[in-house]
Amino acid sequence: MSAEKVAFGIDIGGSGVKGALVNLETGEYMGDSAYRPTPQPATPQAVAEACKELLDELKITPDIPVGVTFPGPVIRNVIPFIANLDQSWAGQNVSDLMERTLGRPITAVNDADAAGLAEAVYGAAKGVPGAVIVTTLGTGVGSAFILDGKLWPNVELGHLELDGFDAETQVSAGQKTKHGWTYEEWIPRLQRYYSHVEMLFSPDVFIVGGGVSENHHLFLPHLELRAPIYPAALRNTAGIVGAALFASQHA
Ligand code: BGC
Numbered sequence: 001m002s003a004e005k006v007a008f009g010i011d012i013g014g015s016g017v018k019g020a021l022v023n024l025e026t027g028e029y030m031g032d033s034a035y036r037p038t039p040q041p042a043t044p045q046a047v048a049e050a051c052k053e054l055l056d057e058l059k060i061t062p063d064i065p066v067g068v069t070f071p072g073p074v075i076r077n078v079i080p081f082i083a084n085l086d087q088s089w090a091g092q093n094v095s096d097l098m099e100r101t102l103g104r105p106i107t108a109v110n111d112a113d114a115a116g117l118a119e120a121v122y123g124a125a126k127g128v129p130g131a132v133i134v135t136t137l138g139t140g141v142g143s144a145f146i147l148d149g150k151l152w153p154n155v156e157l158g159h160l161e162l163d164g165f166d167a168e169t170q171v172s173a174g175q176k177t178k179h180g181w182t183y184e185e186w187i188p189r190l191q192r193y194y195s196h197v198e199m200l201f202s203p204d205v206f207i208v209g210g211g212v213s214e215n216h217h218l219f220l221p222h223l224e225l226r227a228p229i230y231p232a233a234l235r236n237t238a239g240i241v242g243a244a245l246f247a248s249q250h251a
Contacts, residue, residue: 006030007065007248008058010051011111011239014038014071014084014139014174017047019054020237021064022244027122029237034058042086044094048101055102062104067247069111069239070094071140073154077108083159083168084140107247112136113153114242115209115232116144120151121245123207123233130204133157133197134232137210139174141167141193145201157197167193173212183218191223203227209238 010019020033034054039046051068060066070089072082077095098106109117116134119125125132125146136142141158144151158168169175171193176186194206208220209232216231223229232238 007067007244007251008055008060009114009240009243009245009247010054010066010068011114011243012038012047012051012068012070012085013111013239014042017050017054018240019051019058020240020244021058021060022241024245024248027118027234027241027245029240032058033240038085043088044086044092044097045101047085048098051098052102065107065244065247065251066102066104067107067109067114067243067245067250068094068098069109069114069243071111071142073156074108074110074113075154083166084174105251107243107250109243109246110142110144110154111239112142112144113151114240114246115142115234115238116146116207116242117151117245118234118238118242119207119209119232120146120149122241123238124230125149125205125207126233128205131202132205132207133201133203134207134209135197136232136238137171137173137208137212139172141172142210160193160196160200162193162196167196173210176212183215187219187222190219194223194225194229198225198227205230207232209235211236 020029036050132146134144143157206229
């Protein structure tokens with residue numbers, strides 16, 4: 001397989017840093033993935049070193065493009081704010097930081113944008129015309145706008161103000177776990193959130209990812225929305241696959 005059809009994706013999350021080589025024709029992993037627990041404290045330097053370990057472990061050669069997801073907006077390579085990782089990330093140029101530690105250029109992308117792009121190219125939003133909103137329910141709430149297959153990056157619907165609160169503090173899967181909410185207790189919160197997003201943006205389709213989407217049958221059918229709401233197809237590989245795809249498109 002030629003080098004253009006392969007890229008390496010790294011997904012930085014609150015609990016783990018994962019990486020895998022991705023076949024860009026199929027959107028599937030090639031070989032094993034590698035994992036390190038997110039260092040605590042999750043400072044930029046400590047996380048960059050974990051990323052380097054993944055590349056070393058899987059012996060990723062310098063000709064392979066590398067994409068890295070971050071749980072915050074990435075504007076011209078700078079993360080202006082971050083909700084769920086060490087605050088020292090705010091204001092960092094993450095491409096420079098990674099390049100210094102990894103010794104190679106990387107492409108930086110918001111985690112939900114990576115997942116959204118992967119869903120648009122390989123998953124539940126593939127070939128879907130019109131406006132698709134992909135949300136990821138994890139520690140935070142991530143969002144991606146896809147219009148006719150194209151991404152509008154750095155949309156932060158997790159931080160919409162909802163009833164006087166930052167929305168992700170009311171609806172994320174992380175909060176569900178933290179407070180021990182049952183699905184019955186969580187569903188009205190999701191309903192309030194998705195109804196509000198639908199009123200504001202009128203998407204044609206919603207897609208919901210994040211680890212909890214494996215249990216989509218327990219909550220998605222209970223949401224009453226005008227637009228259909230589907231589970232993500234790639235589930236926990238979407239971030240890595242999207243990061244790899246982003247790297248191949250922007251390297
Ligand atoms: C961040 C987003 C991110 C989401 C999921 C939010 O707190 O602001 O950029 O996509 O969490 O990690």
